[in-house]
Amino acid sequence: KNQVEQSPQSLIILEGKNCTLQCNYTVSPFSNLRWYKQDTGRGPVSLTIMTFSENTKSNGRYTATLDADTKQSSLHITASQLSDSASYICVVRRTSGTYKYIFGTGTRLKVLA
Amino acid sequence: EPEVTQTPSHQVTQMGQEVILRCVPISNHLYFYWYRQILGQKVEFLVSFYNNEISEKSEIFDDQFSVERPDGSNFTLKIRSTKLEDSAMYFCASAEETTYEQYFGPGTRLTVT
Numbered sequence: 001k002n003q004v005e006q007s008p009q010s011l012i013i014l015e016g017k018n019c020t021l022q023c024n025y026t027v028s029p030f031s032n033l034r035w036y037k038q039d040t041g042r043g044p045v046s047l048t049i050m051t052f053s054e055n056t057k058s059n060g061r062y063t064a065t066l067d068a069d070t071k072q073s074s075l076h077i078t079a080s081q082l083s084d085s086a087s088y089i090c091v092v093r094r095t096s097g098t099y100k101y102i103f104g105t106g107t108r109l110k111v112l113a
Numbered sequence: 114e115p116e117v118t119q120t121p122s123h124q125v126t127q128m129g130q131e132v133i134l135r136c137v138p139i140s141n142h143l144y145f146y147w148y149r150q151i152l153g154q155k156v157e158f159l160v161s162f163y164n165n166e167i168s169e170k171s172e173i174f175d176d177q178f179s180v181e182r183p184d185g186s187n188f189t190l191k192i193r194s195t196k197l198e199d200s201a202m203y204f205c206a207s208a209e210e211t212t213y214e215q216y217f218g219p220g221t222r223l224t225v226t
Contacts, residue, residue, distance in 0.1 A: 041220075044217050046215060089155070100171070102158075
């Protein structure tokens with residue numbers, strides 16, 4: 001079954017701290033994995049896209065990793081800011097099949113001052 | 114910075130009515146997408162559109178749904194005979210290439226009563 005599981009479901013951290021969000025997937029055949037940030041009531045904003053051959057990609061304070069063998073990805077946020085408060089969604093794209101984009105349920109991050 | 118726009122921001126309709134949700138993708142983008150997000154649930158892929166035809170669709174995208182690019186700038190999602198369970202946030206997205214990042218619009222909240 002093609003699924004994307006994210007953990008934790010929610011997370012509260014203090015401003016300036018680092019955190020790591022996890023994404024495990026059972027999706028196949030695999031094309032790429034994307035991390036999005038979604039503010040409440042807004043559309044998702046792309047953070048990173050990684051293909052099978054990439055194992056790390058950074059976008060400012062966001063660093064994503066991918067282990068295609070274990071089908072795990074992580075998103076590390078460095079020196080968190082209040083504006084990082086949002087849901088972070090992991091999405092896996094398949095190369096074939098009817099459900100091409102499999103979304104995780106997201107991790108809701110709250111950064112406190 | 115160019116962005117995807119969607120209208121209306123909120124649409125209320127009665128069960129059984131037809132609705133058309135409108136999107137203006139980023140002008141040089143070639144790939145267009147519709148997603149939906151039922152309140153409190155994860156985002157779900159509906160359909161992708163390229164070169165004036167559907168390139169991929171999910172099992173959700175049945176005969177009740179149709180998409181069109183009527184005039185080279187707008188991209189529409191039509192829902193015929195709406196049902197209560199069609200109530201959701203509908204997001205449009207566009208991309209330069211299928212493997213590139215997708216830019217999402219702010220969404221249209223559809224409420225079926």
